[in-house]
Amino acid sequence: xxxxxxxxxxxxxxxxxxxxxxxxxxxxxxxxxxxxxxxxxxxxxxxxxxxxxxxxxxxxxxxxxxxxxxxxxxxxxxxxxxxxxxxxxxxxxxxxxxxxxxxxxxxxxxxxxxxxxxxxxxxxxxxxxxxxxxxxxxxxxxxxxxxxxxxxxxxxxxxxxxxxxxxxxxxxxxxxxxxxxxxxxxxxxxxxxxxxxxxxxxxxxxxxxxxxxxxxxxxxxxxxxxxxxxxxxxxxxxxxxxxxxxxxxxxxxxxxxxxxxxxxxxxxxxxxxxxxxxxxxxxxxxxxxxxxxxxxxxxxx
Numbered sequence: 099x100x101x102x103x104x105x106x107x108x109x110x111x112x113x114x115x116x117x118x119x120x121x122x123x124x125x126x127x128x129x130x131x132x133x134x135x136x137x138x139x140x141x142x143x144x145x146x147x148x149x150x151x152x153x154x155x156x157x158x159x160x161x162x163x164x165x166x167x168x169x170x171x172x173x174x175x176x177x178x179x180x181x182x183x184x185x186x187x188x189x190x191x192x193x194x195x196x197x198x199x200x201x202x203x204x205x206x207x208x209x210x211x212x213x214x215x216x217x218x219x220x221x222x223x224x225x226x227x228x229x230x231x232x233x234x235x236x237x238x239x240x241x242x243x244x245x246x247x248x249x250x251x252x253x254x255x256x257x258x259x260x261x262x263x264x265x266x267x268x269x270x271x272x273x274x275x276x277x278x279x280x281x282x283x284x285x286x287x288x289x290x291x292x293x294x295x296x297x298x299x300x301x302x303x304x305x306x307x308x309x310x311x312x313x314x315x316x317x318x319x320x321x322x323x324x325x326x327x328x329x330x331x332x333x334x335x336x337x338x339x340x341x342x343x344x345x346x347x348x349x350x351x352x353x354x355x356x357x358x359x360x361x362x363x364x365x366x367x368x369x370x371x372x373x374x375x376x377x378x379x380x381x382x383x384x385x386x387x388x389x390x391x392x393x394x395x396x397x398x399x
Contacts, residue, residue, distance in 0.1 A: 099179055099279060100394060102192040103128075103199060103368060104286035105361035107296045109379050111144065113286060113388060114192040115152060121395045124153040124182045126175050128193025128202065131330045133159050133166050136316055139309045140332035142300070155182075162316060162327035165217055165249065172201035176276035188398050194364050197250075203281055209268035212256035220252045220259075221324055231255055236264030248329055282394060285374040286387060287365070294358055301332070301354035305346060310336045331356045 104110045131141040135158045155178040160166050182189040229245040239254045254265040313336040332353045339349040368374050377387035
């Protein structure tokens with residue numbers, strides 16, 4: 099199996115689509131926003147027309163009000179990879195969601211799936227209260243989780259409430275990943291200035307295409323403002339704009355800032371893992387990135 103990672107907006111999707119047009123490849127996305135139905139503009143999903151031409155897995159697999167865990171992702175992705183192998187084709191996993199990638203490639207902690215009733219009770223709390231509760235019961239996890247990361251705060255607290263043990267304890271008992279065979283890891287990267295310019299352009303384009311109206315429609319359809327899907331970058335800022343907390347211009351700027359921070363975390367993870375083969379995607383290097391992956395896929399097929 100081939101994994102193609104890299105920071106958000108670096109061009110992973112376009113490169114993967116190009117490869118799928120030249121090789122017997124099926125794509126398995128590794129993206130915590132594209133899994134949600136109804137999220138289109140901010141998720142930057144491949145079009146329905148493209149999905150009709152290229153087999154793409156793990157798009158639109160859950161409702162916006164559901165919390166989609168890394169464990170669930172790893173199971174579904176492993177099933178998709180197995181099915182692709184059974185069809186005699188090549189699975190290319192592409193994306194940059196760190197927790198999902200780690201769960202699939204390297205395994206999860208032994209912590210169990212948590213009860214949805216416990217999670218719903220926690221989701222009713224303010225983010226600051228979640229962070230403070232976690233600090234009291236599991237300070238190690240509190241140090242590792244950003245105090246505004248509601249999804250991870252809820253997960254860590256739910257594990258403690260359900261099991262009586264901190265998530266940090268469970269994380270010390272990592273289970274192997276669900277993939278049985280070897281994984282070849284590539285990472286597409288760009289010069290920082292180029293990457294940040296692409297992030298700014300994408301953030302502006304999302305709001306120009308109607309991200310605020312998309313969020314309005316989701317809320318009017320009955321999706322609660324606290325839905326996990328609306329915690330995603332872009333959707334959080336668009337919702338704040340709808341409430342009148344910030345201007346559309348500020349929402350766009352905040353989205354770009356949050357996306358740049360995400361890209362920095364993604365790059366830190368990739369560069370800390372020597373198993374990744376780095377592929378430069380600067381204006382003169384895109385062909386070499388494609389060629390490197392094409393050679394590997396050609397050897398497999």
